[in-house]
Amino acid sequence: MTLSAATGGYSPPVPRSSPPAISLAVDLVILTIRDGKLNVLLIERGKPPFRGRLALPGGFLEDGEDLDEAAIRELGEETNIEGRNLHLEQLRTYAAPGRDPRGRVVSVAYLAIAPDLPPPVAGSDAAASRWMPVGGHGPLAFDHDEILAHGVERARAKLEYSPLAAAFCEEPFTIADLRSVYEVVWGVALDPRNFHRKVNSVGNFVVPTGERRQPRSGRPAALYRRGQATVLHPAMLRPTKP
Structure with a gap:
């Protein structure tokens, strides 16, 4: 509510003429065990922002696509791994303002788990992709360090029950x-x-x-x-x- 000087009371805010522009994306925390260590699949970003930085695989939803389909598609495009063969579950949603310099982007993160997987093959959206031990890499692009930490803790907790x-x-x-x-x-x-x-x-x-x-x-x-x-x-x- 806003204060009206003419009436001394409150008046409702003027409604927006159109909703704010928000993009929806998916990010993937893909875990496996290689050489006795917990590994995460990371890509080297081939495009701005954060070009050349390591990040989790992911991307924007396409028209007519649901979240699960987008997660499986992005996994295949950026790593050449078939997501339908993995344990795949939604992790949580990330929507903090400013998390993406391109604008307001809401991301739904997924946790994927599979046995020892072969080296991934980077697709057109990634300059390279590789398995890396969790914690054995530098800071990730965007808020992906936070997403990865949540994914690892989810895996640790779910092993209990x-x-x-x-x-x-x-x-x-x-x-x-x-x-x-x-x-x-x-x-x-x-x-x-x-x-x-x-x-x-x-x-x-x-x-x-x-x-x-x-x-x-x-x-x-x-x-x-x-x-x-x-x-x-x-x-x-x-x-x-x-």
């Missing part, structure tokens, strides 16, 4: 492979026997294949595949680091 850890594993996998995912993403060491007991206490988290893998040394290890559980009960609680 969902079977997301299995999405990092190539099937079939061993319990030791699954434990390695938790250790890498959480950044802690876990007791092998205690972890094995906890995994097998969660109904339908993993399902034995009846086959075994012969390691370089020691006894053959049982192989598993993903079960049908959507929630882990009891939860795999994250240890508190000292």
Whole structure:
């Protein structure tokens, strides 16, 4: 409401003749484990703004396109990776004024997770694309450091109560492979026997294949595949680091 000098009271604000111009975009936090480290897929921007800077893959929505379609398309255009083969979920929406120097841009971020993926091939919108260890890169363009931090924390939290850890594993996998995912993403060491007991206490988290893998040394290890559980009960609680 605004104050009217003529009446001494309040009068409603004059409505806008047209809504403000807002662009809608998607950004992707794509995580995998490579060489025993949590890696994120980053592109080198080939166009202004921030040309030459590292950023998360993403772009603007096209006419007649929904958010999921835009996320999958951008992933393919900038990295040559098929997004339908990944675990893909919406992370959150970012709409702070000034987050993009080109104007008012609202971005819906996605979290994608897959087993060890091959080196990406940059598309026309990116000068290059590469896997990099989380935290092993400099400041990212736009507000992508904040988006990446939220994506990593989402993954860490979901490992506690969902079977997301299995999405990092190539099937079939061993319990030791699954434990390695938790250790890498959480950044802690876990007791092998205690972890094995906890995994097998969660109904339908993993399902034995009846086959075994012969390691370089020691006894053959049982192989598993993903079960049908959507929630882990009891939860795999994250240890508190000292």
